[in-house]
Amino acid sequence: MKDRESPESPFHSAADAEPDVDTAFAELIQAAKADQPDAKLAERVRAGLAYRRALMQGPTGSRSRASRLVAVGAAFATAAVVLVFVYRFNARAHVRISPETSVPAGSPSNQVTAKEMLPAPDPCLGRHAAEGKHPLIDDFEDGDDEVARFEGRSGLWRWVRDTDAKGTAPALLPIPRGNSKPDNRLALHVKGGQLLDWGAVIEFNFVPGCYDASRYKGLSFQAKGPGRVFVAPREVSVIPIANGGTCREDCHNPHVKKIELDAQWRTYEVQWGELAQRGYNKPALDPSRLNSVAFLVHPEDTPYDVWVDEVKFLQR
Numbered sequence: 001m002k003d004r005e006s007p008e009s010p011f012h013s014a015a016d017a018e019p020d021v022d023t024a025f026a027e028l029i030q031a032a033k034a035d036q037p038d039a040k041l042a043e044r045v046r047a048g049l050a051y052r053r054a055l056m057q058g059p060t061g062s063r064s065r066a067s068r069l070v071a072v073g074a075a076f077a078t079a080a081v082v083l084v085f086v087y088r089f090n091a092r093a094h095v096r097i098s099p100e101t102s103v104p105a106g107s108p109s110n111q112v113t114a115k116e117m118l119p120a121p122d123p124c125l126g127r128h129a130a131e132g133k134h135p136l137i138d139d140f141e142d143g144d145d146e147v148a149r150f151e152g153r154s155g156l157w158r159w160v161r162d163t164d165a166k167g168t169a170p171a172l173l174p175i176p177r178g179n180s181k182p183d184n185r186l187a188l189h190v191k192g193g194q195l196l197d198w199g200a201v202i203e204f205n206f207v208p209g210c211y212d213a214s215r216y217k218g219l220s221f222q223a224k225g226p227g228r229v230f231v232a233p234r235e236v237s238v239i240p241i242a243n244g245g246t247c248r249e250d251c252h253n254p255h256v257k258k259i260e261l262d263a264q265w266r267t268y269e270v271q272w273g274e275l276a277q278r279g280y281n282k283p284a285l286d287p288s289r290l291n292s293v294a295f296l297v298h299p300e301d302t303p304y305d306v307w308v309d310e311v312k313f314l315q316r
Contacts, residue, residue, distance in 0.1 A: 120246045154206070187308060195302045216316065227297070237286075
C-alpha cells in the first residue's frame with residue numbers, strides 16, 4: 001500500500017500539495033465575523049475540499065478505510081463552512097445575520113436569528129399517528145393539565161394572554177363546571193378583561209411536536225360563553241422554527257373556524273375542510289402534521305368568559 005507522502009502518489013506533488021485547510025478555516029471564520037469577506041479564502045477552502053475528494057477517489061487500495069473516513073469527515077466539514085460563507089455574504093443585501101437583527105418589512109417578526117436562517121429539520125419525521133379508535137383528547141375528569149394518553153398523544157394545557165411576560169404562561173387546570181352529571185364534573189374556564197394586542201388562547205402542544213390525526217375528520221368539543229372563539233388546530237408550517245415548527249414567513253396564521261358561543265353548554269363540531277387560513281389561495285389544513293390545538297380569543301372579543309370541555313377528534 002502506498003502512503004500519500006510517497007513521491008509516486010498521484011495526489012501529492014510540489015504543485016498540488018494539500019492546502020492548509022485549518023488555517024483557511026480560522027481566517028474564513030474571522031473574516032465572516034468582521035463582515036470583510038475575502039474571496040481567496042473561499043477558493044483556498046474549496047481547494048482543500050477538492051484535494052480531499054481526490055484522495056477519496058484514488059485507486060483502490062491506495063488508502064486505508066480509516067484514512068478515507070477521516071477524509072470524508074474533513075470534506076463534509078469544509079463544505080459546510082464554504083456553504084455558510086457563501087450564504088452569509090450573498091444574503092447580506094436582504095438580511096444581516098446576527099443573534100438579534102431586524103428582518104425585511106412585511107415579515108411576521110422583527111427579529112431573526114442565524115439558527116432560523118438555516119434549513120429546518122422536519123419535526124414530523126418521528127411523529128405519532130392516530131389509529132382512529134380513541135378520539136378523546138381530554139374530558140378533564142382527572143383534574144390535571146395533561147391531555148389523555150391515547151394513541152401516542154401527549155401534551156399540557158395552558159392559558160396564554162398578550163399581557164403575559166414571555167415564558168410565564170400558567171398551566172391551565174380544570175375546575176367544577178357546576179350542575180353537571182357525576183361523570184362530567186370538571187372543565188376548563190378562562191376569564192379576563194380587555195386585551196389590545198393579539199388576545200388570549202387556550203391551547204396544548206403535542207409532544208413530540210407533530211401528530212398525525214388524519215385518521216379523524218375533525219374536532220368536537222363542548223363550550224359555553226357568552227363570546228366568540230376561533231378553533232385552531234395548528235400545523236407545524238405556521239409555527240416558527242424557533243418554536244419547533246417550519247415557518248419562515250406568515251407565521252401564526254393557523255387554519256381556523258369562528259364559533260359563536262351560547263350562554264349554555266353546547267357541543268360543537270368542526271371538520272378539517274371547514275378550517276381556513278387568513279389570505280387568498282391558501283392550502284387546506286393537513287391534519288397529518290399537527291403541532292397543537294388552540295381556542296383563540298381575539299382582542300376585539302374581549303372582555304371574555306369561556307368554558308371548554310370534552311375535547312375530542314371526530315371519527316370518520
